[in-house]
Amino acid sequence: MNLTLEKQLCLKFENIFKNLGFDEKYAFVKPSDRPDLSDFQCNGALALSKILKQNPRAIGEKIAEQLQKDTDVESVSVDGPGFINIKLKNAFIAENMDAMAKDERLNCALTQTPKTVVMDFGGPNVAKALHVGHLRSAVIGESIRRILCFAGHKVISDVHFGDWGTPMGMILAQIIFEDGNLSKVETYDIEAISAIYKRANIRCKEDEKAAETARLMTAQLQNGNEEYIKAWKHLRAVSVSAVKQNYDELNANFDLWLGESDAHKMCGTIVEMAQKQGISEVDDGATIIRLPQTNKPMPPVILVKSDGGFGYQLTDIATIKMRVDDLKADEIIYVVDKRQSLHFEQVFEVAQMLGLAPKTELKHIGFGTVNGRDGKPFKTRDGGVMNLKDLIELSKDKVRASMPEAGEVEGYNAKEIEELVSQIAIGAIKFQDLKNPAQSGYVFELDDFAKFDGKTGPYIQYAIARINSILRKAAANKLLEGRVIISSEDERNLALKLASFESNVLRAAALKEPSIIADYAYTLAQLFSTFYNTCPIMSTEDKTTAQSRLKLARLVRDVLKTALKLLGIEAPEAMLKSKD
């Protein structure tokens, strides 16, 4: 495996810095902000000038003088206050493309320090259908999972089902309220359970007594009431299979389907630990832990509620212990709505107080909410949240409308067309959700999820489909790939962008930020589209040019496919369109 172009350039700078006696940490280069002036820039001279108290331009000149001797470098100049601008020789860039095309991992190095990472998706709840709110954790979480795996980490994802809280008692109480007993539970499907939960929710809000009964039943369930456990098992199983279907459609994979209930046994242990260590106290009948106060008020953590039920923070604390002990987690990542950040700060603080995870990094990746036009979390007109399934159907309908009917296109039957519809619609939805940094929320525009022009998933899928088409034609005409030769500005720009794939992947992995990949893939697809229009392949007379371009095009496709894979988006072999 070869070093990427950027890494090679960095090495050149490091050597020069070392020889000149400058601190090597300033020897970094990045793609130029001024493509009209250079391919890469190094701002190290500006940083050094502060420390050395020397003129940045003078420092820059010294570095440039050395770099000028390098045969891979076309030109070096020091501009403005002290930017070092570097232009590379076309041959050097071309060689790099050849090396990248040969490498299965597209020159992306594996991490030197692989970790075991446990991912928690802040689970969906029993009896609630997945809605747009669940979209983000599934889509962002799945992408982060893929990025970390690709980087070489061992990732274990756990859906972490919400199956042990008061909603469970509410449902059981509601069934008894409606049926008199729990005998009919096993006949209820997901729709029925979901409706029961809705009614329970309303009743408990209106009637404090009903709410109290529900809490009591929750505590009894948690304490092992056999009748309740039996009913609960059915409720859970039905919900899990319903949720699984939803997640399958989004292609979100979970290694573990554990839930809050699985942490129950450990909860008692944690409470004992806290008591033994003397950090818990009883207040108003509840067992709580007071947290050290800083300038930020930290409410106490309620381990055991006054009715004997376990608090939800305790569940998360206990789960940390299990993940550290059983799964040997080096890192636990929670991909959960950022509104829960205080909850996680509390949980992490207690975990530390108890010494549960001394060597494990705990991290909450809080994503922003999906908002309506008013800036508040999105609600449909009737005040509810939009069903995830409905959103997917809406996007699919739009795609389907632009696709040919079965039989119109040779080689595609109805099932295959429907498969394409799904890949494109879900690609559009996912990209929409991943294109901006996870922590920023966005205004929910229904139409945005059924848009396929501009900065969208289908735009990238389309670029891939066009390349696939060229590759098929090339194979039919027996056109082979040759060495990459850079002979135009558009080829050059494309190659330089390809060369920066690894650094983008590394950054995305380090920051756990899929939008970096999304942005990269889009920009690459854009550059390819320009190349596609100005650099014909099959109709080019000169064979070496055609072979070089073919190779570049295939490399673009491989990088785009890999990028989409990291985002959890499928790349259709072809994009069909109906006859207008």
Place this chain on the structure above:
RNA sequence: GCGCUCUUAGCUCAGCCGGAUAGAGCAACAGCCUUCUAAGCUGUGGGUCGGGCGUUCGAAUCGCCCAGAGCGCGCCA
């Protein structure tokens, strides 16, 4: 009340560990299909980066103040 986050083009958003001329998409306008898929390409117009003060050779980016918005704050999860 306290805390967290945010305010950039008509709209939706990038950029923020300080750096050169603040970028995309959409919308608008003008072009490009006898040539590898027009879900595409090329070009034009559009911004006192919420306001003020400060740090700095240099601020959308860092600090403070003000205005506006959103979110969160012990027995729901």
